Amino acid sequence: MTLSAPGSAHLVLAQNVVHLDQAAAVFEAMLEGWRRQQSARFLRAGTIGARLRLIRRLEAFSGLYPWQWAPADGEAFIDHLRSTTVEAVSTARSYEIDISLFMEYLLDPRYGWAGVCADQFGDVPQAIFHEGNSIQHKLDYEGDPRRRPLSYDEIQALFDAADARSGTIQGRGVKGALGAARDAAVLKTIYAFGLRRTEASRLDLVDLRRNSQAPQFGGFGVVMVRYGKAPKGAPPKRRTVLLVPEMDWVVETLDQWLTEIRPRFSPPDRHPALWVTERGGRLSPRSINEAFVAARDDARLDRSLNLHCLRHSAVTHWTEFGYPARFVQEQVGHAHASTTSIYTHVSNEYRNKLLKASLMGRLGDHWDGAPT
Structure with missing residues (x-):
């Protein structure tokens, strides 16, 4: 008997059901599958929830689903965040890492999402962040340099x-x-x-x-x-x-x-x-x-x-x-x-x-x- 990994496509997709919006249904199933996979790793609920909200933000910003995303979509999203709400380099990098983890999950053959996307939409997910468009970790500490130890007098x-x-x-x-x-x-x-x-x-x-x-x-x-x-x-x-x-x-x-x-x-x-x-x-x-x-x-x-x-x-x-x-x-x-x-x-x-x-x-x- 073959055991399926938590978050596998066939475990979260309703079988033999035709949805009015099939693309939206698959997207929701992807999120639920990723939630299960992370829960199986005993990640904290707060961490999982924040990651799921980030993926929803990217979907809403781009107007596209994950199997349609390209590197340009990830770049535009991070650029938008940088010009609006995100100032810290470490925060932007953490967003890139979380999005990359989601895409790795979709591309992992153990979960079967690439096949689902190819069969139903004629497209497959791809990595949207790579060495050429992601923030490189070159410094051990990237916080505000004014935040420092206090002297004895201070x-x-x-x-x-x-x-x-x-x-x-x-x-x-x-x-x-x-x-x-x-x-x-x-x-x-x-x-x-x-x-x-x-x-x-x-x-x-x-x-x-x-x-x-x-x-x-x-x-x-x-x-x-x-x-x-x-x-x-x-x-x-x-x-x-x-x-x-x-x-x-x-x-x-x-x-x-x-x-x-x-x-x-x-x-x-x-x-x-x-x-x-x-x-x-x-x-x-x-x-x-x-x-x-x-x-x-x-x-x-x-x-x-x-x-x-x-x-x-x-x-x-x-x-x-x-x-x-x-x-x-x-x-x-x-x-x-x-x-x-x-x-x-x-x-x-x-x-x-x-x-x-x-x-x-x-x-x-x-x-x-x-x-x-």
Whole structure:
């Protein structure tokens, strides 16, 4: 018995049925087949839905069906997006990749769509993006170059501004002082442990642990991240983030949050979340982002800096503290060291320190910069 691959044409096309609009029916069957194929790979529903909507957008833009598409149609679509809604190169490339995946699915003989199109419409699908008309991936990082790690002085200014917001709000006699104190604690925790905003939002009380090798940190020596960024088709990645001695100031921050501030939001047994709102719910990633923006603007820092820059800052500063690249990679949960290197932008002072150490090692007393 021959088993058919999920998404095969004969599994989704109604047999012996004549449709009023046969072309539209085949197009819908193609989309359903592709949905099944991706679902069989355990891709997230959100990823699948976004890809299907993209294909529908291309069909609506071109006025043609996939077996009629040519490279010129793909080029016109991307050009239209570039002139209207899409500015980031990485976004445009992801669209090209998703469309190419759909065309590869249609051309794969295991699914039988080429034969269906040839029999019913006298035409077959073709690849519409190729080396000559697609965006080439030449750079490791293509984001806004103004988004960078914060310097130590900028980190201090940001946290000072975040701390000051609570007192300022309290002085005005309006609500929000406790929320501002919480926001300051969240931002400090994100930096100290190199977290993403969603990871910080999804932390529960039980995710704060002791580190038997660093008992001086009490119950804050380890953060268990259970909702890390997942590769496509995989569940959330888990990792263990260790508190490093250079960031031990966050122990006082977390202790104050748990013993003095959080109980005024919600009884400990009411909600498992580490970070809760005034109404006793879980603090959202969006709210964390808004907290960063407010503190950044109060500190009069560059408005191009975003919350993710705190994670970049942690990676850079851990590196400057002298921690091995592999340790830093494990801390932030990167599968590849090259990803971590993109995050790392060490200061000139640190680079000069390494340079001096190297020169001293090679030249010793013959180096002009050696101390006398």
